[in-house]
Amino acid sequence: MADRSATPGPLIALRGISRIYGAGETEVRALDDVDLSIDDGEFVAIMGPSGSGKSTAMNVIGCLDAPTRGDYLFDGVNVARLSRDQRALLRRHYLGFIFQGYNLLPRTSALHNVELPLIYKGLGRAARRDAALRALAKVGLAERSHHDPSELSGGQQQRVAIARALAGNPRVVLADEPTGNLDSHMSVEIMEVLRDLNHREGLTIVMVTHEEDMAAYADRLIWMVDGRIERDAPTKRAA
Amino acid sequence: MLWETIKLAVQAIFRNALRSFLTVLGIVIGVAAVIAMVIVGQGSAQQVTSDVEKLGSNVLMVMPGQDAFEGGPGTTDPPFSLADNNAVERELSFVDIAAPIAASRARVVFGNENRRTDIVGTDNRYFAAADWEIERGRVFEPSEIQSGRPVCVLGETVRDSLFGNANPIGETVRIKALSCTVIGHVKSKGASTFGSDQDDFVLMPLKTFQRRIAGNPDVTMMYLSISDRIEAARAQEGLERFLRDLRRIGPREDDDFTVMDMKQIATMLTGITDVLTGLLSAVAAVSLIVGGIGIMNIMLVSVTERTREIGIRLAIGAQARQVMTQFLIEAIVLSLIGGLIGVVLGLALAVLGSNALNVPFTPDIGIVLLAFAFSAAVGVVFGFFPARRAARMDPIEALRRE
Ligand SMILES: Nc1ncnc2c1ncn2[C@@H]1O[C@H](COP(=O)(O)OP(=O)(O)OP(=O)(O)O)[C@@H](O)[C@H]1O
Numbered sequence: 001m002a003d004r005s006a007t008p009g010p011l012i013a014l015r016g017i018s019r020i021y022g023a024g025e026t027e028v029r030a031l032d033d034v035d036l037s038i039d040d041g042e043f044v045a046i047m048g049p050s051g052s053g054k055s056t057a058m059n060v061i062g063c064l065d066a067p068t069r070g071d072y073l074f075d076g077v078n079v080a081r082l083s084r085d086q087r088a089l090l091r092r093h094y095l096g097f098i099f100q101g102y103n104l105l106p107r108t109s110a111l112h113n114v115e116l117p118l119i120y121k122g123l124g125r126a127a128r129r130d131a132a133l134r135a136l137a138k139v140g141l142a143e144r145s146h147h148d149p150s151e152l153s154g155g156q157q158q159r160v161a162i163a164r165a166l167a168g169n170p171r172v173v174l175a176d177e178p179t180g181n182l183d184s185h186m187s188v189e190i191m192e193v194l195r196d197l198n199h200r201e202g203l204t205i206v207m208v209t210h211e212e213d214m215a216a217y218a219d220r221l222i223w224m225v226d227g228r229i230e231r232d233a234p235t236k237r238a239a
Numbered sequence: 240m241l242w243e244t245i246k247l248a249v250q251a252i253f254r255n256a257l258r259s260f261l262t263v264l265g266i267v268i269g270v271a272a273v274i275a276m277v278i279v280g281q282g283s284a285q286q287v288t289s290d291v292e293k294l295g296s297n298v299l300m301v302m303p304g305q306d307a308f309e310g311g312p313g314t315t316d317p318p319f320s321l322a323d324n325n326a327v328e329r330e331l332s333f334v335d336i337a338a339p340i341a342a343s344r345a346r347v348v349f350g351n352e353n354r355r356t357d358i359v360g361t362d363n364r365y366f367a368a369a370d371w372e373i374e375r376g377r378v379f380e381p382s383e384i385q386s387g388r389p390v391c392v393l394g395e396t397v398r399d400s401l402f403g404n405a406n407p408i409g410e411t412v413r414i415k416a417l418s419c420t421v422i423g424h425v426k427s428k429g430a431s432t433f434g435s436d437q438d439d440f441v442l443m444p445l446k447t448f449q450r451r452i453a454g455n456p457d458v459t460m461m462y463l464s465i466s467d468r469i470e471a472a473r474a475q476e477g478l479e480r481f482l483r484d485l486r487r488i489g490p491r492e493d494d495d496f497t498v499m500d501m502k503q504i505a506t507m508l509t510g511i512t513d514v515l516t517g518l519l520s521a522v523a524a525v526s527l528i529v530g531g532i533g534i535m536n537i538m539l540v541s542v543t544e545r546t547r548e549i550g551i552r553l554a555i556g557a558q559a560r561q562v563m564t565q566f567l568i569e570a571i572v573l574s575l576i577g578g579l580i581g582v583v584l585g586l587a588l589a590v591l592g593s594n595a596l597n598v599p600f601t602p603d604i605g606i607v608l609l610a611f612a613f614s615a616a617v618g619v620v621f622g623f624f625p626a627r628r629a630a631r632m633d634p635i636e637a638l639r640r641e
Pocket residue numbers: 021022028029030048049050051052053054055056057
C-alpha cells in the first residue's frame with residue numbers, strides 16, 4: 001500500500017464541523033462544533049445514544065453530506081468546498097460504505113453487486129470480475145458469487161456488502177451499525193472480517209455501533225452525546 | 240459504461256416484461272399506424288400515377304365552367320355543341336380525335352333487373368379516343384348516329400348486372416321512356432385506383448341522347464385525343480386560345496371553360512391522398528405522444544420504486560449525470576423496443592392494406608427510420624423528467640427510504 005498517506009497529518013480531519021437541520025425555532029444541531037482526527041490505518045468505533053449525531057457524522061465523513069459550518073480535510077483536501085459531483089468522485093475512489101440494511105441490489109448476483117462500484121471506476125469487464133472475485137474471496141464468499149441476495153443469510157449479505165465496499169480498493173471504509181440487523185453469531189463473523197482487513201491490509205475503518213462487544217474490536221472509541229464528542233479514548237483491546 | 244448501462248436497462252425492462260409491454264403499447268400503435276398509412280398512401284399514389292400513364296397522358300377533357308367541379312348541369316356558362324367539337328377536331332392539327340359527350344345519370348331496366356348508371360351520348364370517335372374495345376356486337380352505324388336511333392352499347396358492369404350470362408345483343412332495355420336495342424358491349428377496364436367503376440355506363444348516339452334523354456342539343460364535354468408529337472402544355476395552350484376565339488371571350492375576361500389533362504387529375508388525386516395521409520399521420524403522432532406520456536408515467540414509477548438503488552449508486556460514487564443517463568437510456572430503450580414492434584406491425588399492416596386496396600406495396604426505408612428516430616425522441620423527451628428526478632435525489636434520503 002505504497003500510495004497510502006500521501007500527505008503527512010491525519011487522513012480525516014474535522015475542524016469545527018456543525019451540521020444544522022432546519023432553522024430558527026426548529027433548528028436541530030445534529031453536529032455541534034465537532035473536532036476529530038482519524039489517522040490512516042485506525043479502526044474507530046463511534047457510540048452514543050440515539051439521535052446523538054453518529055449517522056450525521058458518518059455522512060459528513062463519507063462525503064455524502066456537506067457540513068453547515070467548519071472544514072473537513074480528507075487527506076488534505078477540503079471537502080466542505082467541493083461540489084456534489086466532486087464529492088461523488090471522492091466516494092468513488094477513496095471511500096467504501098457498509099450499511100445496517102446491507103443495501104444490495106435485489107435480483108442481482110453477489111458478483112454483480114460487488115462489481116457495481118467498479119463500473120463507475122471505469123474498469124473493463126475482465127478486470128472488474130477479477131477484482132470482484134478477489135473481494136468476495138477476502139470475505140469468504142467466493143463460491144457464493146452467483147447467488148442473489150435473497151438466497152444468502154443476513155451475515156452473508158453483509159459480507160457481500162463488505163466485499164462491495166472493498167472492491168474499489170478504498171482508503172476508508174465507513175460502517176453505520178453493520179451488525180445492527182444480525183444475531184450475535186453473525187455479528188462476530190462480520191467483526192472478525194473487519195478486524196482482519198484492518199490488521200492485515202491496514203484499512204482505515206470507522207464504525208458506528210450500539211453494542212459494547214462490537215466496539216471492542218476497534219482500537220479507539222468515540223462517545224457522542226447531543227452532536228458533540230464527549231469522550232475519545234483507546235479501547236481496552238488497544239490499551 | 241454505456242454498454243453496461245444499456246444492458247442494465249434491458250434487464251430492468253424485462254424484469255417487468257408485462258408492464259413494459261403495456262407501457263410501450265402507445266408507441267407501438269403510433270409507429271405502426273404511421274408506417275402502415277404512409278406506405279399504403281405512397282402505394283396508392285404510385286397506383287394513380289401508373290393508371291394515368293396507362294390511360295395515356297395525351298388525353299384532354301374540356302368542360303364548360305371555370306372549375307371542373309362546377310361544370311356539368313349546374314354551370315351558367317354556355318355549353319358546347321357538336322359543331323364546336325367538330326371545329327376543334329378540324330381546326331387544331333394536334334387534336335387527333337375529338338369525341339363529343341353529353342351525359343346524365345338514369346336507371347336502365349331489363350326485365351326484372353335494373354341499375355342506375357351513367358347514360359352517355361356520343362359517337363364512334365369516343366371508342367377510339369378512350370380506347371374502348373368491342374367485346375361482342377358492334378359500334379354505331381353512321382345512319383344510327385345520323386338519325387338518332389335507339390341503340391346502345393353497354394359497359395361491362397351494366398351488361399353483367401342486367402344480363403348475367405345471357406347474350407344481350409338484340410335485347411331491348413328501357414331508359415326512362417326510351418326503349419333501346421343493345422347492339423354491343425365493351426371490354427372491361429376494371430376499377431380505377433380509388434375504386435370507382437370505369438365500366439358502369441351505357442353509350443348511345445349523341446343525337447338519341449340529346450333528343451330522348453336530355454331534351455337539349457348540348458355537348459357537356461369534349462374528350463380529346465392529342466397527338467403525341469406535341470407537348471401537353473403547348474397543346475393545352477393552343478386549345479385554350481382556339482376556344483376563347485370560338486366562344487368570343489374578350490381579352491380581359493376569364494375562360495368560361497376548363498381544360499383538364501389526366502396529369503392534372505392525377506396530381507389532384509395524389510393531392511387528396513397526401514392530405515389523407517397527412518391527417519392520419521397527425522392522429523398517429525398524437526398516439527405517439529400519448530405513448531410518450533405512458534413512458535414518462537412508468538419511468539416515474541420506476542424511479543420511485545428504485546429510490547434505494549439510486550441511493551446505493553450515488554453512495555458508491557455515481558455522479559448525477561450518470562444516474563440521469565441510466566434512466567434516460569432505460570426510457571429510450573423502452574421506446575425503441577416499442578418502435579421496433581411498431582415497425583414490424585406497421586409493415587405487416589401495410590402489406591395487408593396494400594393487398595386489400597389493390598395497390599403496390601412500396602416499403603420505404605426512410606419512413607421506417609423516421610418512425611424509429613421518432614420513438615427514440617419520444618424516449619428522450621418523456622424520459623427526461625423522470626431521469627432528472629432520479630439524478631437530483633439526495634443519497635442519504637434515498638438510502639433511508641424503505
Ligand atoms: N434529514 C434530517 N432532517 C432533520 N433532522 C435530521 C435529519 N437527519 C437527522 N436529523 C436529526 O439529527 C439528529 C442526529 O441524527 P442521527 O441520525 O445522526 O442520529 P444517530 O446518532 O445516528 O441516531 P441512531 O442511533 O438512532 O441512528 C437527530 O436529532 C435527528 O432527528
